[in-house]
Amino acid sequence: xxxxxxxxxxxxxxxxxxxxxxEGKPVIxxxxxxxxxxxxxxxxxxxxxxxxxxxFNKKQYLxxxxxxxxxxNYALYGDISNRIIQVxxxxxxxxxxxxxxxxxxxxxxxxxxxLGKLGNEIKKRIQRYIGxxxxxxxxxxxxLAKIANKIAKKEKQYNGVCILNSNRDIDCALRNTxxxxxxxxxxxxxxxxxxxxxxTAHDFLTINDNWIRKNLTVVSLRLKKELQGTSCIPLxxxxxxxxxxxxxRGFGKIVTNVKHLKEAVSTYATRCSEKLRRxxxxxxxxxxFIHTDPFSNDKYHYLSKTIHLEVSTNSQMELVKFALKGLxxxxxxxxxxxxxxxxxxxxxxxxxxxxxxxxDTDIKADKLLSEATDYINRKYGRDKIKxxxxxxxxxxxxxxxMLSGKYTTQWSDIIKxxx
DNA sequence: TCTGGGGTCCTAGGACCC
DNA sequence: TCTGGGGTCCTAGGACCC
Numbered sequence: 001x002x003x004x005x006x007x008x009x010x011x012x013x014x015x016x017x018x019x020x021x022x023e024g025k026p027v028i029x030x031x032x033x034x035x036x037x038x039x040x041x042x043x044x045x046x047x048x049x050x051x052x053x054x055x056f057n058k059k060q061y062l063x064x065x066x067x068x069x070x071x072x073n074y075a076l077y078g079d080i081s082n083r084i085i086q087v088x089x090x091x092x093x094x095x096x097x098x099x100x101x102x103x104x105x106x107x108x109x110x111x112x113x114x115l116g117k118l119g120n121e122i123k124k125r126i127q128r129y130i131g132x133x134x135x136x137x138x139x140x141x142x143x144l145a146k147i148a149n150k151i152a153k154k155e156k157q158y159n160g161v162c163i164l165n166s167n168r169d170i171d172c173a174l175r176n177t178x179x180x181x182x183x184x185x186x187x188x189x190x191x192x193x194x195x196x197x198x199x200t201a202h203d204f205l206t207i208n209d210n211w212i213r214k215n216l217t218v219v220s221l222r223l224k225k226e227l228q229g230t231s232c233i234p235l236x237x238x239x240x241x242x243x244x245x246x247x248x249r250g251f252g253k254i255v256t257n258v259k260h261l262k263e264a265v266s267t268y269a270t271r272c273s274e275k276l277r278r279x280x281x282x283x284x285x286x287x288x289f290i291h292t293d294p295f296s297n298d299k300y301h302y303l304s305k306t307i308h309l310e311v312s313t314n315s316q317m318e319l320v321k322f323a324l325k326g327l328x329x330x331x332x333x334x335x336x337x338x339x340x341x342x343x344x345x346x347x348x349x350x351x352x353x354x355x356x357x358x359x360d361t362d363i364k365a366d367k368l369l370s371e372a373t374d375y376i377n378r379k380y381g382r383d384k385i386k387x388x389x390x391x392x393x394x395x396x397x398x399x400x401x402m403l404s405g406k407y408t409t410q411w412s413d414i415i416k417x418x419x
Numbered sequence: 420t421c422t423g424g425g426g427t428c429c430t431a432g433g434a435c436c437c
Numbered sequence: 438t439c440t441g442g443g444g445t446c447c448t449a450g451g452a453c454c455c
Contacts, residue, residue, distance in 0.1 A: 031441035038441075056439035072441090099437045186435050217447055219435080246443055253438090295440055341442090399439090 001115065001165075002235070003105040004137045004145040005088060005122055008153065008160075010101035011039035013132040014080045015070055018407045026067040030055050033250045034071055034399045071400040079408045080130065087129050091122055096236045104142055106235050119161035139164040142233045143226035146183040147173055147201065174202040174227065184223045189216060201227055241279050241347065247271040248341025251396040254293070255337045261290060262324060263391030267383075268342040269316070269323035270390065274377075276314035276344060277370060282353055283344035284312040286319060288326035293338035303330035310356040312348060315366040316373070319344065320387060 007013055011029040016022045026043035030036065037044075037053045047065055049058065055069070062069060081100045088095055094106035112118035119136040126134050137149025144164050151173060152162035164170050180190040182201050192215070198204055205227055212221045225232050247268040255261055265288055276283060289304035305326035313319065323342050353363065373385045383390070405413035 033439090033441070035440050052441085054440040059439085102437075184435065188434060217434080219446070242444075244444075248442065250441070293440095339441095343443095 001107045001138055001140060002142050002145040002231075003092075003107055003119065003122070004098075004142070004149040005103050005105065005126075005134050006137075006149055006153070007084065007101040008133045008135060009039055009041055010081075010132075011070075011072060011077055012041045012044075014077050015073075015404055016041075017080070017131045019404070022068055026065060027070070028055075028062075028067055029070050029072050030402070031072060032398055032400075033252065034401055035250070038072065069402050071403040073404050073406070075406045075409045076404065080132070084126060084130055084132070084134075087126050088122070090125075091118070094235060094237055097239065104145065104235055107138070115163050115165070116161065119163065123160050133160065136161045137164075138162070139170075140229045141226040141231040142235070143183055143223055144170065144229065147177055147181075147227075150177070150181055170229070171202070174205065175200055177201040179204060182223070182227070184219060189220070192216075241281060241349075242275075243347055244343060244345040245272050245275045245281075245283070245347070246341060246343040247275070248289075248339065248343070249398060250339040251337070252399040253395070255396050256333075256335075257395070258331055258333065260391070260395040261327060261331065261337060261340060262389055263393065264340050264396045265290075265323050265327050265342060266320045266387060267390045267393065268340065269319040270383075270386065272342050272344045273314050273316040273319045273370070274374065276347070277350075277374060280350045281347045282312035282314045282350045283319075283347050284309045285344065285346035286322045286326065287343040287345070288323045288330070288341070289343075290327070290330065290337050290340045292335050296336075296338075298336065301332075301335050303332070305329045308346075311359050311361060311363075312346070312353050313361075313363075313366070314350060315363075315370060316387070317366060317369070318361065320389070324389075 012027045015027065015029070022041070024043065025041070026047055027041040028037050028044045028049060029039040031038045035054060037049055037051065037055055040049055040051070044067060047067070049067070055062070077100060085095070085097060085103060088103050088105060092105040092107060092110055094109065096104040098104055107115070107118065110118060112121070115138050119138060122136050123134055126132065135149055135152040137145045137147065137152050139145040139148045148162040148164045152158045152160050164173050177200060179185055179193050179199055179201065182204065185193065193204070198207060205224060209221060209224070212224060222232050249264070249268065251264070255264070285306060285308055287304060287306040289302065291302040292298060292300055294300050307322050307326050309322060355363070376385050377383065407413050
């Protein structure tokens with residue numbers, strides 16, 4: 001059996017831990033640049049605020065209803081997430097960290113025989129140790145655990161814990177689950193399936209395997225098996241190394257000056273190099289892109305350049321150099337830019353780098369330099385040591401007008417809370 | 420007039436997830 | 438004025454090989 005444990009309204013719940021006055025109030029968290037609504041308290045949901053809704057056209061409504069609004073504070077959410085995972089590990093060593101607020105547990109080795117007791121204990125312990133509410137769904141496969149979790153969250157009488165074990169319960173759950181609520185069925189498939197008169201998870205099980213294989217993909221066929229109770233999406237207990245790493249941001253305001261684009265792009269390349277080193281990878285492909293505002297009336301322009309590197313690297317110097325080279329190729333001085341990004345791919349282990357025959361880059365020196373800057377920046381804060389070209393970000397950095405404190409990760413904010 | 424069979428690798432695009 | 442960011446996987450089609 002698998003359990004899916006998922007934090008209710010995760011980002012909002014994190015803010016509430018350190019700001020108890022938010023309890024009972026409508027609270028929302030905005031995406032980067034304070035753009036869209038990405039987390040809502042129950043009270044905010046009741047006001048009809050929708051997920052992913054742009055916040056700017058709701059400004060008046062938010063004010064009238066006294067909605068508490070926050071910029072997203074990923075340093076805080078990431079730290080709370082890690083603490084929750086530590087608690088979950090006390091229930092089962094077989095754990096898959098599926099996202100920042102969701103984990104799958106395999107329960108075969110659990111000391112609890114009674115699954116209901118287990119679910120309640122998970123909920124209780126996380127509430128007590130961390131201070132957030134979770135929902136627990138338990139089922140024979142990961143897809144069924146997902147469905148159970150959805151029911152636990154939606155139907156009040158379950159009190160946050162739902163177990164799908166007997167055939168009767170599973171059948172009933174599948175009949176009551178709309179096709180769009182099934183894990184792995186997105187917007188397009190939903191439309192297509194409904195057009196073919198498949199409206200519920202139960203309907204989905206009645207269709208022929210070949211039809212699914214032909215009209216959808218093998219992924220959806222796997223999903224069907226999972227819903228039938230045959231586990232075929234394995235638990236991934238080891239976090240697989242990433243195959244691509246991206247750092248992309250919209251700007252706080254429109255950028256026209258190439259100097260500011262250079263600052264942003266070199267900063268994003270720097271972030272990519274840090275992320276590469278963190279997972280001990282090097283990259284041999286780098287893509288840089290810039291684009292104009294897709295929502296403006298002007299013609300939309302997306303410019304990008306992909307560079308294949310002769311020697312794989314995770315060096316800040318190297319990646320910044322190539323990113324700027326790419327930027328130079330695509331930059332046009334007649335456009336108004338809204339966003340830029342750097343993506344590195346072709347990732348491999350940093351332990352065995354294939355050197356170029358005619359390449360004289362001093363890999364060793366680069367490595368020593370990176371280790372030193374990583375150490376200093378970890379200890380004293382991001383970008384304490386940086387390249388001059390990164391600039392100060394004044395002209396392009398994110399808008400984060402309603403950011404809460406780094407209550408658990410920054411000393412000055414920890415002191416604030418203690419007082 | 421007639422023109423095989425069996426592969427691999429790469430890429431772009433489209434679907435999905437949180 | 439103001440609309441997020443970061444990933445994965447699959448498939449079809451084109452190029453190549455013998």
